[in-house]
Amino acid sequence: MVARNSDGKLIARPLSPHLHVYRWPISMAVSIGHRITGVGLGIGTLLLTWWLVAAAVSDQAFATVQWFLATPIGLLLLFGWTASLWFHFFAGIRHLVWDAGYGFDKPHYDRSGWAVVAATVVATVVLWAIGLAVW
Amino acid sequence: MSDRTPHVDMMRSPLGRARGLGSARAGAAHWWAERITALALVPLSLWFLCAVVRLLGASRQDVVSWMAGPLPIVLMIALVIATFHHLQLGLRVVIEDYVTSDAARIGGVLLVKGLSVLLAIACIVSVLRIGF
Numbered sequence: 492m493v494a495r496n497s498d499g500k501l502i503a504r505p506l507s508p509h510l511h512v513y514r515w516p517i518s519m520a521v522s523i524g525h526r527i528t529g530v531g532l533g534i535g536t537l538l539l540t541w542w543l544v545a546a547a548v549s550d551q552a553f554a555t556v557q558w559f560l561a562t563p564i565g566l567l568l569l570f571g572w573t574a575s576l577w578f579h580f581f582a583g584i585r586h587l588v589w590d591a592g593y594g595f596d597k598p599h600y601d602r603s604g605w606a607v608v609a610a611t612v613v614a615t616v617v618l619w620a621i622g623l624a625v626w
Numbered sequence: 627m628s629d630r631t632p633h634v635d636m637m638r639s640p641l642g643r644a645r646g647l648g649s650a651r652a653g654a655a656h657w658w659a660e661r662i663t664a665l666a667l668v669p670l671s672l673w674f675l676c677a678v679v680r681l682l683g684a685s686r687q688d689v690v691s692w693m694a695g696p697l698p699i700v701l702m703i704a705l706v707i708a709t710f711h712h713l714q715l716g717l718r719v720v721i722e723d724y725v726t727s728d729a730a731r732i733g734g735v736l737l738v739k740g741l742s743v744l745l746a747i748a749c750i751v752s753v754l755r756i757g758f
Contacts, residue, residue, distance in 0.1 A: 526720055529713075529716050529717075529720070530717065530720060532713070533713045533716075533717055536709060536710065536713060536745060537745070539709075539749065540745045540748055540749050540752075543748075543749050543752040543753060543756070544748055544749075544752045546686055546689045546690070546693075546752065546756050547751070547752035547753075547755040547756050549686075550685075550686050553685075553686040553689070554686070557683065557684075561683075573675075576671060576675070580668070580671060583664050583667075583668075584668065586664070587661065587664060587665065590661060618675065618679070621679055622679050622682055625679060625680075625682060626682045626683050
């Protein structure tokens with residue numbers, strides 16, 4: 492790989508082994524999952540913006556959003572949005588705990604990684620159970 | 627070399643260190659802003675999820691009368707600001723990590739910032755129009 496030295500000169504740097512040679516420990520999966528769900532939630536803000544703008548504009552525009560969200564594609568997007576939000580929420584709290592200086596030893600971050608996955612599944616199922624009951 | 631005890635040379639002045647300014651001269655500001663918006667988003671996103679569940683299948687009139695309350699309008703604007711600020715900070719890190727070409731990286735970061743600001747303004751204007 493070609494990169495720049497600290498004095499600006501171009502030099503060839505050695506490459507480390509790429510991702511595919513590693514096993515996938517839970518900490519690695521949660522880490523990349525945090526990024527992917529973050530990007531996904533960024534795309535989800537388009538949905539939030541559409542919903543708010545439509546509610547501000549007219550009855551018809553708002554009815555169109557509500558209709559779209561109830562279609563299979565809309566439901567799939569909503570499901571992805573809620574699951575991503577919960578994952579990013581719990582993994583984010585894990586990051587904040589790390590920032591406070593706790594939970595760095597291996598048994599601890601293995602456990603907290605699995606806890607993020609479990610909490611995401613439970614919270615998503617509970618939210619949809621409540622949601623479908625009141626919808 | 628091996629007979630000397632390991633040590634770290636301090637290349638920063640104590641004043642620069644105290645101000646939290648590193649070699650990038652922006653110090654930890656980006657990191658802090660990401661954490662503070664994250665902290666704000668913990669209660670705000672829980673509140674918003676409750677609101678979404680309450681408003682499932684709602685008519686526009688339901689949304690208007692809900693938003694007219696002082697709490698929803700304030701919390702919605704807080705949520706929008708924290709969300710788009712956090713989003714822009716986070717996507718910047720992702721772009722800077724994976725995009726190696728200077729032009730694409732700078733262009734991508736600027737695009738993300740510009741879109742975040744525009745979407746945030748669209749959301750805030752809409753919230754105000756619904757609420758008033």
